Amino acid sequence: MDDDRKLTVRAVERALDILLCFTRDSDLSLTEIAASISLHKSTVHRLLTTLEDRGFITRNPATEKYRLGIRVWELSTHLPVSENPGTLLLPAMERLRDRLGETVSLYLRDGFERVRIQAVQSNQAIRRVAQIGARLPLTVGASSKVLAAYAPPEVQQELLEGEDWPPAIDRKRYADQLKEVLHAGYATSFEEREPGAAAVAVPVIGRSGEIAAALSLSGPVNRLARETLVEYAGVLKEAAAEMGLMVP
Structure with missing residues (x-):
């Protein structure tokens, strides 16, 4: 590969790294982006200018912060429905939210992280707000398990032998929990990741017989006691069984 081509590929990689920063936050400053991808601010600014010119990034003059532009949304609308469980299963998720009254989320595994690809927010005043695109580790939380x-x-x-394993989590206990999840068909979490939050999750098994996604319901602990999580697990299993018929 010649030098010009190497430079072009590197520029593309860096531009993609900038876009991926917005999987964690919706609004970022130049300094925050540069720190996140370990590049000099002048380099990041040049790439941001190009992305802004093409509509992939937009800048708020008042705050000097950047966010994703309309072009990203336009691209996502052309993703085939059959390959996008987040779109395909949205009506069923809305019905589940209306039935149980809590926030419903859908997650996919990406390496050793889970990514929230769809969410339907609870209509209650006090609710669990779930941001689409959020990435979380596989080591904690009902959907992760x-x-x-x-x-x-x-x-x-x-995963269990990884060097980045959180020291606060016992590996053997976690491995035992995974066996319990397979036996029960669901997982719960009670203030594991966030104080005051509880969740229950079940697998969505596609027509291929493999897991297609994790379906979860989450909310404040004062409405989702441990007994309530177990009760709702059965409702989620029923919904997941119907959803599984709709995905490959």
Whole structure:
């Protein structure tokens, strides 16, 4: 590969890294983006200017912060429905939200993280707000345990033996929890990741017989006691069974 081509590829990689910064936050400053991808601010500014000219990034003059532009949305609208469970399963998620009154989310596993690809917010005044695109580790939370429990054995082993394992979480206890999830068909979390929040999650098994996503319901602990989470697990299982018929 010649030098000009290397420079072009590097510029593309850096531009993509900038776009990926917005999977964690919706509004970012130049300094925050530069720090996140470990590049000099002058380099990041040049790339941001190009992305802004093409409509992939927009800048708020009042705050000097950047956010994703309309072009990103236009691209997402052309993703085939059959390959986008977040779009395909949205009506069923809305029905589940209306039935139980809490926030409903859908997650996919990406390596050793889970990504929220769809969310339907609770209509209650005090509610669990779920941001689409958020990435969370597989080591904590109801949806994480579901995705890890139904992952291939080699993925589980690599996860459990990883050097980045959080010291506060006991590996053996976590491995035992994954076995419990497979046996019960659901996972719960009670203030595991956030104080005051509780959740229950189940796998959505596609027509192929493999897990297609994790379906979760979350809300404040004063409405989702441990007994309530177990009760709602049965409702989520029913909804997930119907959803599984709609995905490959």
